[in-house]
Structures are given as structure tokens and as C-alpha cells.
Amino acid sequence: MKLHTWFAAALVAVAAAAQAQDPIRIGSFLSVTGPAAFLGDPEQKTLELYVDRINAAGGVLGRKLELVAYDSGGDAEKARTFAKRLIEEDKVDAIVGGSTTGETMAVIPLVEQAQIPFISLAGAVVIIEPVKKWVFKTPHTDRMACEKIFVDMKARNISRIGLISGSGGFDKSMRAQCMQVAGKYGIQVVADETYGAKDTDMTAQLTKMRQNGQIQAVLNAGFGAGPAIVTKNYRQIGMRAPLYQSHGVASKEFIKLAGGAADGVRLPAAALLVADALPGSDPQKKVVTAYQREFESRYKQDVSTFGGHAYDGLYLVVDAMKKAGSTDKAKVRDALESIRGWMGVDGEFNLSPTDHMGLDLSAFRMLEIKNGDWTLAK
Amino acid sequence: MSAPLLQYLLSGLTVGAIYALVALGFSIIYNASNVINFAQGEFVMIGGMATASLAGAGVPLALAAPLAIAATTLVGVALAKLAVERARGASVVTLIIITIGASILLRGLASLIWDKNIHALPAFSGERPIAIGGATLLPQSLWVLGVTLVVVAALWWFFNRTLHGKAMLATSHNPLAARLAGISVRRVLLLSFGLSAALGALAGILVAPITFTAWDVGVMLGLKGFAAAMLGGLGSGPGAVLGGLLLGLAESLSAGYLSSAYKDVIAFGIILAVLVLMPSGLLGRRSSDRV
Numbered sequence: 001m002k003l004h005t006w007f008a009a010a011l012v013a014v015a016a017a018a019q020a021q022d023p024i025r026i027g028s029f030l031s032v033t034g035p036a037a038f039l040g041d042p043e044q045k046t047l048e049l050y051v052d053r054i055n056a057a058g059g060v061l062g063r064k065l066e067l068v069a070y071d072s073g074g075d076a077e078k079a080r081t082f083a084k085r086l087i088e089e090d091k092v093d094a095i096v097g098g099s100t101t102g103e104t105m106a107v108i109p110l111v112e113q114a115q116i117p118f119i120s121l122a123g124a125v126v127i128i129e130p131v132k133k134w135v136f137k138t139p140h141t142d143r144m145a146c147e148k149i150f151v152d153m154k155a156r157n158i159s160r161i162g163l164i165s166g167s168g169g170f171d172k173s174m175r176a177q178c179m180q181v182a183g184k185y186g187i188q189v190v191a192d193e194t195y196g197a198k199d200t201d202m203t204a205q206l207t208k209m210r211q212n213g214q215i216q217a218v219l220n221a222g223f224g225a226g227p228a229i230v231t232k233n234y235r236q237i238g239m240r241a242p243l244y245q246s247h248g249v250a251s252k253e254f255i256k257l258a259g260g261a262a263d264g265v266r267l268p269a270a271a272l273l274v275a276d277a278l279p280g281s282d283p284q285k286k287v288v289t290a291y292q293r294e295f296e297s298r299y300k301q302d303v304s305t306f307g308g309h310a311y312d313g314l315y316l317v318v319d320a321m322k323k324a325g326s327t328d329k330a331k332v333r334d335a336l337e338s339i340r341g342w343m344g345v346d347g348e349f350n351l352s353p354t355d356h357m358g359l360d361l362s363a364f365r366m367l368e369i370k371n372g373d374w375t376l377a378k
Numbered sequence: 379m380s381a382p383l384l385q386y387l388l389s390g391l392t393v394g395a396i397y398a399l400v401a402l403g404f405s406i407i408y409n410a411s412n413v414i415n416f417a418q419g420e421f422v423m424i425g426g427m428a429t430a431s432l433a434g435a436g437v438p439l440a441l442a443a444p445l446a447i448a449a450t451t452l453v454g455v456a457l458a459k460l461a462v463e464r465a466r467g468a469s470v471v472t473l474i475i476i477t478i479g480a481s482i483l484l485r486g487l488a489s490l491i492w493d494k495n496i497h498a499l500p501a502f503s504g505e506r507p508i509a510i511g512g513a514t515l516l517p518q519s520l521w522v523l524g525v526t527l528v529v530v531a532a533l534w535w536f537f538n539r540t541l542h543g544k545a546m547l548a549t550s551h552n553p554l555a556a557r558l559a560g561i562s563v564r565r566v567l568l569l570s571f572g573l574s575a576a577l578g579a580l581a582g583i584l585v586a587p588i589t590f591t592a593w594d595v596g597v598m599l600g601l602k603g604f605a606a607a608m609l610g611g612l613g614s615g616p617g618a619v620l621g622g623l624l625l626g627l628a629e630s631l632s633a634g635y636l637s638s639a640y641k642d643v644i645a646f647g648i649i650l651a652v653l654v655l656m657p658s659g660l661l662g663r664r665s666s667d668r669v
């Protein structure tokens with residue numbers, strides 16, 4: 001008997017040691033290729049970069065992190081398959097991924113059933129509203145972008161606006177959110193025009209708006225080449241009312257495409273975009289400049305806000321694991337809900353059982369393009 | 379004329395001229411082989427992207443543009459030689475499917491060779507809009523309209539006054555009789571693909587300052603160009619131009635006066651109506667002629 005007891009004890013010890021050596025597995029599925037590659041590519045690079053850095057600093061709870069990432073190519077069906085594989089075969093401890101809203105929504109039923117913490121990197125508000133027990137997200141929502149713009153308009157005594165939006169998914173979602181919250185800010189949408197995702201000329205829609213004598217400002221909810229064409233056409237036909245763009249064009253590419261026409265355009269954007277222009281007193285400055293420096297020195301490419309979402313997602317999970325003192329899925333989930341005042345690249349996160357994103361309007365900065373560069377709008 | 383109406387007309391003509399240039403490419407290949415080349419939009423994309431990447435590397439536009447046109451022409455000839463010619467004898471539908479496959483391949487290659495970003499070219503003669511009676515027009519639009527006219531004239535001369543052009547027309551009417559008369563049908567096919575690739579590339583370069591260019595612009599431009607060619611009558615040069623301009627005007631007028639959400643529906647509705655009433659398009663040859 002004694003021998004047996006010893007043997008059993010040894011087995012337990014070996015198992016425990018093995019467990020201590022076992023890495024914590026972070027699963028991910030991202031649109032690294034395909035039409036949404038501009039999202040998934042910086043996200044994957046960010047996850048790889050910071051998993052390495054966390055491991056170099058000793059890992060989490062004395063264990064190393066291991067990243068298990070798949071390329072969904074922006075396809076919701078593939079995302080579902082990979083999420084299933086992450087949960088059932090790779091047995092990951094948490095999932096950080098889902099570059100697009102479509103992929104994320106396809107995966108939600110799986111993670112809810114498997115009861116595994118999932119932090120989405122996609123934008124739409126439907127991901128966290130209504131609140132789903134196991135689903136969190138890090139990017140700002142398009143509703144917040146609308147609200148930030150309307151706050152700025154009110155400050156400039158603008159109350160009647162024209163809205164022009166594209167036919168893409170981002171554009172439509174943002175248009176709907178803006179229409180929904182406009183009333184709350186005393187903004188009246190007096191013209192509502194649209195254009196096709198691949199349209200090459202919007203002067204007709206803008207001329208129609210110019211004929212509408214009431215419009216005090218124009219808001220373009222759009223993504224891709226459309227907003228740059230709108231901006232050029234806007235100047236071409238000589239419209240003088242202020243032009244607002246969405247956070248969807250918050251990249252240097254937009255300024256490059258629209259050229260001189262971009263001057264004077266206002267838009268809400270993440271602090272990361274103007275990391276250098278932030279005053280030293282800004283509480284977000286330290287984290288965004290560090291992220292920018294580390295990403296750009298490793299990959300020799302410009303940092304993007306999308307990679308920032310992945311940074312926040314990874315660190316929120318790590319933080320929750322440390323708080324929970326284990327990788328137990330239920331404990332990590334509870335710990336996620338209790339994170340307060342954590343400063344990430346996207347802003348200050350204050351998560352709660354009713355708010356699974358935890359950002360407020362302070363996460364956005366209102367920018368104005370001047371001389372071909374971003375400046376903080378006064 | 380009221381200023382908004384004038385603006386809608388000018389916008390419609392600008393967009394219409396772009397569609398017309400793409401539509402002309404469809405017509406040339408259709409004339410030579412009865413094939414509708416769905417890779418035509420990709421020729422437009424390659425022309426624009428190659429010029430943008432050369433210009434980005436510091437090559438002056440006057441050199442980058444001809445180089446890009448030459449490269450696109452080679453792609454067009456290679457497509458004819460490696461894919462279409464090998465399927466000689468296959469039905470026209472098979473050939474059309476081959477061109478659809480080629481368009482997907484070319485798009486994929488472009489996204490690998492270049493990137494997935496959107497690129498712009500500087501306007502040829504400045505960005506300052508020209509004011510005309512309360513409406514405005516970009517100088518680049520005049521380039522597009524002007525070059526379209528020159529191309530139509532040159533094509534008319536080519537098809538009606540040169541031996542090569544007449545050989546192409548003859549081949550389209552009756553390949554067997556053309557071959558018996560000593561025309562190399564193979565060479566006509568290569569020539570037609572090369573010519574329409576060059577034309578597509580030219581269109582891609584001209585429109586890049588207005589519409590930007592990216593690896594996937596060919597899809598929509600190709601579709602609109604095809605619709606314009608159908609409207610005007612496949613195979614007819616003046617028909618392609620007329621169809622392009624009408625399509626552009628229909629889009630901009632319905633966006634201006636009716637609803638921007640339904641402008642494509644209205645434009646394509648008009649095309650459907652025309653094709654029901656006149657199946658061979660506005661200026662197309664009556665198909666009964668060829669039986």
C-alpha cells in the first residue's frame with residue numbers, strides 16, 4: 001500500500017509540474033488575407049509581438065503564453081470552423097480575435113456554448129448589445145463616433161446636417177447609428193444621400209445637398225475610396241459648410257488620396273493616430289507612444305488603430321488571468337468584468353457586467369486635417 | 379439652364395466617358411471573336427496600377443503611362459495566346475468563362491504584385507475646377523472626354539480604312555470565309571486582345587486621378603462598361619460611346635432628381651427596357667444580318 005501511495009503522490013507531482021510547464025494557450029482567428037487584410041494583418045503582428053514580449057518578461061502566472069492563430073480570410077464560415085477547432089482541438093484558454101463583425105457574430109453561439117472568454121476586435125455595437133456572458137470587445141463602436149461628431153457639431157452651433165453614406169457594411173451600420181442618436185444631441189438630418197461602394201463620382205448627390213438651403217454641415221459615413229472622392233467632389237463644387245468624416249478614414253491613406261481637398265475635414269479618431277501630437281499630460285500618451293514605437297521598430301510599417309485593438313484584447317485577457325490567479329475560464333470571465341481604469345491603446349477601459357467594451361467618448365479625439373496632417377481640433 | 383442641372387450633366391458626361399472607354403474594349407474583342415471578354419476591367423486596373431506604382435517609384439508620368447500600356451498589351455496578348463487560343467473550337471460560352479477565370483487570376487496577381495491599398499495619380503493638368511455657368515468640371519474630365527473622342531475616331535479609321543482592321547471585321551462576320559481569303563484568324567485574335575488591353579490600360583490611366591485605382595477596381599468598371607456596350611450595341615464603336623454616356627447621365631440625373639439610393643436600379647432598369655425593345659442595342663447590328 002505504501003508503495004502505491006508514493007506512486008500516486010509522484011504521479012500527482014509530475015502532473016502538477018507538467019501543468020506548470022504547460023503554456024497558456026491564447027486562440028485567435030483573424031482576416032490576415034482577403035478583403036479585410038488591412039485589419040487582420042496588423043492584429044496578428046501585434047499579437048505575435050506582445051506574446052513574445054510577455055514571454056520574455058517571464059510569462060503569466062509563471063507559465064508561458066502560446067498563440068494559436070488561424071487566418072479566416074474574412075470569411076464568417078471559416079471563422080466558425082477555426083473557432084470550433086480552437087475550442088475543441090487546441091483547447092485554448094481564451095480567444096482574442098474576429099477582425100470583422102461578420103466573423104465575430106458567426107462565432108458567438110460557439111463561445112457562449114463552450115463557455116470560453118472571447119474578446120472580439122470588431123467594431124459593431126451588436127457584438128456587445130445585448131450583453132453576452134462570454135463576449136467582450138475592444139474597438140470603439142460606430143455609435144460612439146457619431147456621438148463624438150455630434151458633440152463637436154453642437155459646440156459649433158450646427159444643428160441641421162446632410163448625411164451621405166456608402167453602401168458598404170461599415171457605412172450602413174454607421175449611418176443607422178447616427179440616425180438613431182442624432183435626436184439625442186439635437187441634430188436634425190435634413191438630407192440623406194447614398195452612393196455605391198465602387199462609385200467614381202458623387203457630385204450629383206453633393207449638388208443636391210448644396211441646393212438644400214438648410215444644411216449647416218455634411219457628415220460622410222464611409223470607408224475606402226468613397227470618402228476621398230466625396231471630399232474631392234465637395235471642394236470641386238465649392239461647398240463651404242464644414243465637412244465631417246468618420247473614423248473609418250482615419251489613416252494616412254485618406255489624406256494621400258484626397259490631397260489638398262482634405263484640409264479642414266474633421267473626424268473622430270483614436271489617440272494612437274496623433275500619438276506625437278498628444279500633450280505630455282494626456283493619460284493615454286504613454287501607452288500609445290510605447291505601442292507605436294515597439295510595433296514600428298519590429299515591423300518597419302506604420303502602426304494602425306486595428307493593431308491597437310489586438311494589443312488591448314491580449315492585455316485585457318492577461319490582466320484578467322493575473323487578477324483571477326488562474327486560467328479557469330469562469331474566473332477569468334468574472335475578472336474581465338471587474339477591470340476598471342485600465343489604460344489601453346484604445347482608451348481607458350471600465351468594464352462591468354452591463355458594459356463589455358468599457359470605453360467612453362474620451363477614447364476618441366476630434367481631429368482636423370491641416371496642411372496634409374492630423375491636428376487636434378480645438 | 380439651371381446650375382444643378384448643368385452640374386448633373388457634366389458629372390454624367392465625366393462618368394459616362396469612363397464607361398465608354400471601357401465599353402470600347404469590349405466591342406473590339408467582340409468584333410474579332412464574338413467573345414465577351416470579362417477581363418476587360420482588369421486591363422483597366424493593370425493600366426492604372428502599373429502607372430501608379432511606376433509614378434510612385436519616381437518615373438515621370440510621360441514615361442510611366444506608355445510603359446504601363448505596353449505591359450498591359452503584353453498581358454492581353456498572353457491571355458489570348460495562353461488561354462483563349464488553346465481553347466480554339468470551343469463554344470463562345472466556354473471562351474467567356476475562360477475570360478472570367480482570367481479576370482479572377484489577374485486580380486489575385488495584382489493584389490500580390492502590388493498591394494491591396496488604394497492609389498491615386500496626380501491630375502494631368504492640375505486640380506483647379508473649371509467653372510461653367512455655376513457648375514464645375516475638373517480638367518481631368520476634359521482629358522477623359524477628349525481622349526475618348528480621339529480613340530473613337532482612330533478606331534473608326536482603323537476598322538474602315540486599314541487592311542488589319544478590315545481583316546478583323548471580316549473575321550467577326552465569318553471566320554471560315556476570312557480564313558479562306560487568306561486572313562490569319564489567329565493573328566486577328568491576338569491583335570484584338572492586344573488592342574483592347576492597350577485601350578483598357580489607357581482608360582485606367584486617364585481615370586485614376588478622378589476615381590483612384592486599386593487591385594479590385596476592374597470589377598465594377600468592367601460591369602458598367604459591359605452594360606454600356608450592351609446598351610449601345612455590342613461591336614459598335616459609336617454605340618459603345620453612346621451607351622457609356624447615356625449610362626453615366628442616367629446615373630447622375632437619377633441621383634440628382636430622384637434618389638441616390640436607387641440610381642443604379644434606375645440606370646440598369648433603363649438598360650433592361652432598351653434591350654427588351656431593341657435586343658441588339660441602340661446602334662448594334664441586327665443579329666438577323668448574320669444568320
